[in-house]
Amino acid sequence: MATLFSAQNALRELASDFRWAGLGNLLGDYGEFVAIEAYGLEKAPAGANGYDATMPDGRTVQIKANHAASQIGFRGEADLLLVLKVDTDGSWEEIYFGSFAAVKTVSRYSARDNKHMVAITKLKTIDPPGLP
Template sequence: MTFILPPVITDLVLARNRLCDHYRSAALEFTLDGNLIGDIGEAVAAELFGLKLSPRNGTGIDGHAPDGRSVQVKATGTNRGPAFRMVDTRADHLLFLVFDLENLKGEVIYNGPEEPVIKLLPTEWVGQKTVSMAQMRRVDALVAEAQRLGRHSPGKQSLLKA
């Protein structure tokens, strides 16, 4: 599923793109990955899927779906897969969004239970571990439609492409 970024985020990304153009000869990328891209991912996921976001508390749960499922949101602006850390609480559901910052679009790469993705990781580790983009696409292909979060239909214009 692809979507168009909302205007307020588009403004931020366009400013980032102007920086990249201005400093192209220095090969600076001004990557937005990290907390900023993560926050953008949560905001976009909330709009796309009607999530009620939770206050930041480090539990591994970013919000709750309209049906009550706890949700973890991962996002990137690069071709790397999502990074996970050891947390005490895992979410029922995982959303992984990839942003194409050059074209002001995004794609939901994974929309399904978090457990099958976590099973791809070692049982214990220190720091962060990444699941590859290819692994995420393979696991997403195994998710039954009934397990996916449905598209939110807000009263205002949707972010999703028609």
């Protein structure tokens, strides 16, 4: 645990725009950080509803990071959805970057969790993959 908290403190110094709070949100914060840096996105202002970043052309992007789950959950609305798979060594790969609406149409709604859910396997089959 000490190693995890030490890593969080180091990440706060590296990228203070991110909260790096709580063990449950560490993967999400890392995914947002990586996506914003790698894709040239602009971090959304605090309190932005339904999106984490914006494209240079103004389109909104919801970012999801996944390590081992078979599905992702999402709420709200955005123009684009970017899903990254993060490995234990911190390396990552793009699973999906495309239309948020296209993902929403193939997802199922979970009333219990008040969010939409989509299997990673289904996400990988949505056309067209890649940046629209």
